[in-house]
Amino acid sequence: MYYCITKKYQKNFSTKVITAIMAIRNNKQVKLQPKHRVLTYGYKTVPWLSVNGIWLEELGFKAGDTVRILTSEKQLIIELIEDQTPEKPTLKKRQ
Numbered sequence: 680m681y682y683c684i685t686k687k688y689q690k691n692f693s694t695k696v697i698t699a700i701m702a703i704r705n706n707k708q709v710k711l712q713p714k715h716r717v718l719t720y721g722y723k724t725v726p727w728l729s730v731n732g733i734w735l736e737e738l739g740f741k742a743g744d745t746v747r748i749l750t751s752e753k754q755l756i757i758e759l760i761e762d763q764t765p766e767k768p769t770l771k772k773r774q
Contacts, residue, residue, distance in 0.1 A: 707730075707734070709728065709729075709730070711726040711727065711728055712726070712727045712728075712729070713725075713726070713727065714726070714727035730757070739759060740759055744759055744760075745759075745760045746758060746759055746760060747760055
């Protein structure tokens with residue numbers, strides 16, 4: 680089930696309804712897929728996660744952005760790195 684609420688239609692819904700719909704919309708459920716990694720002595724199956732969709736753009740992520748993935752026990756947090764200007768290498772003078 681997927682609901683799309685735009686600002687144009689929000690006036691027709693109560694705040695409670697919008698909050699409930701946004702809660703549904705802001706939670707995504709995807710299945711981890713198996714990926715086979717080739718090793719020198721065979722292969723190993725590892726979990727693989729693909730995250731994509733227009734909803735990422737609606738949350739402020741763009742193609743080409745750099746993100747940080749924070750990890751903890753059974754939890755991943757994907758965070759946009761705001762300052763994405765590449766650092767210029769500084770040359771050190773020899774003494």
